[in-house]
Amino acid sequence: MNISSLHGLSVPLRDHVRYRTRRLSTRRRSIAFSSRHETTAIERIYVINLDRAQERWIAVHRELGRLREAAGHPLHSLARRFPAIDARYLQGPPPPDLLKPTYTLAEQLLVDPHPRLAIDGATRATRIDMTPQEVAVALSHIHVWQLIAASDAPYTLVLEDDAYITRTCMSVLEKAWCDIQASSDAGHPVDLLYLSYQETGEETEPPRRTRSLLRRPARGMWQLSGYVLSQAGAQKLLDQMPAHGPIDLWINQQFGRLHVQMTDRPVIEQRPGISSSNSYSVMPVLAKVGALRREAPQVFQHRPTREPILVIGDPGTGLTTVAKALSVLGLRCASDLITLPAHETRALARGSRRRLFDAYVNIGSLTPREVAGIVSSTRVRLIMTTATATSEPLSSFKEAWGLQRPQQRLLLPADDPDPWQTLARFLACDYPTHPWPHQPEQGQRHVTARSHSDVIASGRPLAWDTSPWIIQRTDWPGLMPKTPQQQDDALQAGQEAIAWQEGTRLEDSHWFLREDTFPSNRALFRPGNATLPQHGPASLTLRVEATRVRDLTGAAIASRPSFTYGSFSGCLRVPSGPGLVTGLFLHRNGPRQEIDIEILGRDTTCMLINVFYNPGTPGTRLEHGYRGTPTVIDLGFDASESLHDYEIDWQPDYIRWKVDGKTVHERVLWDPTPIPDQPLEFNVNLWSSESTEFAGPLDKQALPAVLEMTSLRAHSPAHAWKQGEPSL
Template sequence: MINLDRQPDRWFRIKKELRRIRDGRGNDLLSLTERQVAVDARHFDQDFVKDEDVDPYYTLADQLFVEPQPRTLPAKFELEAPIRMSRAEVAVAKSHINVWKRIAQGSEGYALILEDDVWFHPRLARRLDLAWKEIVSRSENDEPDDVIYISYKEAMHGAPKSFISKHVFRPVRGLWYLSGYILSKQGAEKLTNLLPCRGPIDLWMNHQFNALNVLATRRSIVEQITDGSSSNSYSILPTLSMIGAINSEGAALFNLRPTQLPVFAFGPANSGLSSLAMALSMLGYRCCSDLNELPFRETERLREGSVDRVFNAYVNVGCLEEICDELRLSYPNAKFIITAQLGDVSNLAISKLRAKLEGADVIVFDPCSISAWRTLCEYLKCAPPLCPFPSVDDLGQRLTDQVGRAPASAQKSSMPKQDQSPWIVERERRDWRGIQIMPPAPKDRMRWVDASSELDPLRWSVRSDTFPGNLALFRTRNVEFNGIDGATVHIRQENLGVRNYSAGAINSNDEYLYGRFESIFQACGVPGVVTGFFLHRNSPHQEIDIEIAGSAPGRLLTNVFYNPGDVGAPFDYGYRGSPSYIELGFDASKSMHKYVIEWTASEIRWLVDDKLIHRRVIWDPTPIPHQPMKLHFNTWPSRSTQLAGRLDTRLLPTMTHVRSIRASVYDLTALQDEATMPPSSDRPALSGASL
């Protein structure tokens, strides 16, 4: 029985299941059971690298071998592109491989292997007896069996198979799960010789069927319990979404909320405070960090000991360090963290902080420690994410502008529903206006990396994928580059298997971290169609949008998606984001207009025809995206009638014309002169990319 140490409740439950099943001699299964400690993904301090047992990369082609998708049309690139296993998938594979090695080295001829999230069919004993008798009688004349599946889920269109008896079949492929199976000593030896496992363990097993003697009971007689485990553990899902095999992933929201509140963190400069702030965000805290002071009302609420605050974690906030003794008394259950790297614990500044917080619940914490997640999460009584502890350059205490700021929207605006998230401030807080950092990034330190009106196909990629909310597949033939006239993007009604429409999308080959991005285009006016110009990335999902719906071409949708984490962090939550509708005062589908996104570390501005229409500062209502993103332009029919209206197929085919896309980024040369200045979030960065 494979069971995690941190899941004793499952072990307790499965023991009750095992007690009620007896063998022919009257022994219950529990008396015959050995517990195998599962490998815990949370103990991986870094992403897993290949070893003799597991190669963490596989491909879509490997997946489609087991679960064919006859209606999809993936390109060769998509089939062979590497997919990295999640840490949870690696841990599951390692757990089974450890069992195989025990069986291969043991003396027993056969062993039943079970995971701890199973339950037994009421007729398990009878059905297993019937199947086993047929297997034993057959084995007298044939080669002994290696693997016998008694728990599985067949591929969507069925597993190719041949029945060898009334209750037993031989699969060719197409069996998912390894929740329950009988493994012979010979089978264990074969499996260990076939290692390394490439991809999730149940997928890889299917690829070994031709090298093994594999059987399965006619029906699955051991079932998995559905316990609501996160689908984020399944590394294949994003790829299946891209080829159109998944039409809806549901509301991907971050639902964990911390219980140890509030958290206050202080420490000397360059002690990892910004990394700690990011880590707290990844744990679900709404964390305000690296400021000299807070907005007046938030500070006032803290001094009053109020629970009605915008934030529940505060890191490196200068005005709070001055009153930390007050905070200790106002919040007796608060958690206090002092950051210090190895060797700095006796630092004078740290000693003073510890003296101020005497009697409080305090931990001295090193964000650079290899066990940083474990130390922090044990202190805050929560589970760590399945990714490395973040490493962020310390920002220092940025100066805030407490003077009244200009309205967020220069035009008439409205705000539709937004995601419920720890990284989005609720709209019910009508007195909240975000945090303005001063001074803003200087525009004279920008340089154009693409100032021409020509869309160079060598600098752009035409997409050939999709996503769940898209009624179409993006296809390369739907984008026509027209030299100095830009590009034309088509939407057509055609049967493509998983979709009944084709559409067009392009994205820059390079990524950008901050800059000015502008495009001149004429939006599509067909109801149900969205024209989009935006910056986007995944892992973590961050996005800055301009979208115009054909059902309402007189307004523009601005949106920001924010997830915390370093590059590669599996934080891809959110499906609404934090949208705002801005009235344009004209019909965007009737003529060309210029649309601009200005993105800095402290502010995002949207302009139309060089007129500011909307702006957002830090925590208004999200943090500012902080990771490099690619620039996109697309036109597509939306599955959401709320977003774009019902698709009017009578107006298809249709097209959108984009005349130009230009980008400017911060000039690295100008910034190098300031290399010796204290760190600041307003110091721009350059990704080294160009359109």
């Protein structure tokens, strides 16, 4: 588990210093390692390494080459590379005799207690599904344990490929191994020795110093970047199969069956500057139950290239999919357009840095002659999609293809067995963890650069996130769709709705009352705070009520289905007062996409509209951004004085926000983001923000606060519904 990535923290400067000074070792040889089949010595080293990360194996192999075992041979002579299980190629559930890919929140809290959460019936009932990355990591370690148990090596060092050996490691092991040998001679052999670790929870007092450099774990332990496992210890772990949950969590539960030791300080560390591609299944659950109170803003690390990318190909060769893949990599991608705006075409042809976009996919106006001119006069990368690996490049673009240098061009067939690897190698970027985003072919669309006179009630923009999927230029009005009337009529056909009206109950198959929260919310949502009388408006109440995780409780209603496009509205009278937030919005995570209406109690004459966009298909864990792209709209009335109808009209090429049936704001493609395109759940809620800068300071004396509501309606194409309670 990469703790620094888990908490969203940058690697401290001291860790960089440790890494840079690792070669200043006080000792480079240790009796702990031996190639002479000693009775108690580390005779083998396994390095868990993905096939697509050969450079990491080379780095670890080089690292081991500067150190020596007892007889003076380099440690890499003991090393074996173990090809790690790749999460991208997992097919179906893991072998049931080795791993059950679920665990409970109670098991997490047993190892890593949280002061706001108790191990009770609710946490025992909260089951968590492991992510594919967690499953792959667990299976990799289990398979290494099988090799260790079947070997004749008394002890084996297991390293993950992002580990490095600190300058004190060999000297610490030299001294500690004497204690391990003495323990073995006394009939108490060590089964597991942690060399890389982070202890869980907060330490109340420092460990008592002893003459030994070893101690027993007193609390839970994270990380399996570097540990020594005996042959007998490996067999003991295998005897407890199947494991369940993340492997570094599960192994804590076996401490009662093993003789476990740890060095008095970590002597193997994770290399700084290597970001973890793993996603952690417990994090959204901790956010939902209220264990996390703050959201750390995420920043996209880097883009794969500064050179523009042109993608051409015949229809049906995966052009729309390639556009989505380039977007997932952090590129602003103009795709499937009949024509580019004239100023963008000029900027591309001139090689200007004033370009708005990084990649251009399936652009009808980029003729073979224009593409040849761009290739010959500027530095670009050219990608051509084909149906199969044996297909010939398009004859119409033969001139441009021939002008481009081989290292600057790529033939990407639709039947490529590993398109991420092909694309990542071409762009010299890391292999993504996300699934390849297969998309139906969209075809070229009629759009035009919108004039400023077309902008509807632009409002007052607030500070935006910095993101590769946001165009920061305020003079750019986006791309307006020119949708034929018959296409517009088709969008409206086949619509179905779920609705609630005052005086009726919420249909369980359509709606549910939330019992959760999110990090920046001061309140925990509770069903008891929603009142739906037989006569008159329903109400959602925010009140002072202490729980284990929050000192306020609020209320929220959400749709059980998720929707892709449609009209979503509610008739509301909002409460006023600093710190209060009324939300009517569409939302999802993995990837995070969101379309908001929020009315802040500090000024109920305005509403805040917002869009969060991250690309990818379901399962793509891109959550970058915590402010989105907010804009303040003047309502022209006080929303706390009477009921009004608020609506989000969300279509493939635009979003319109309406109040009492009148459009008050509109966003089109790349204005300033793409339009969200994944299934979203519909919500209405009343909460209080942790951020006083955002919502103002809450006056608890003014509570309870009440949101009145007379109707909710979700009107969407029937084929775009996704049934079931939305996932986190």
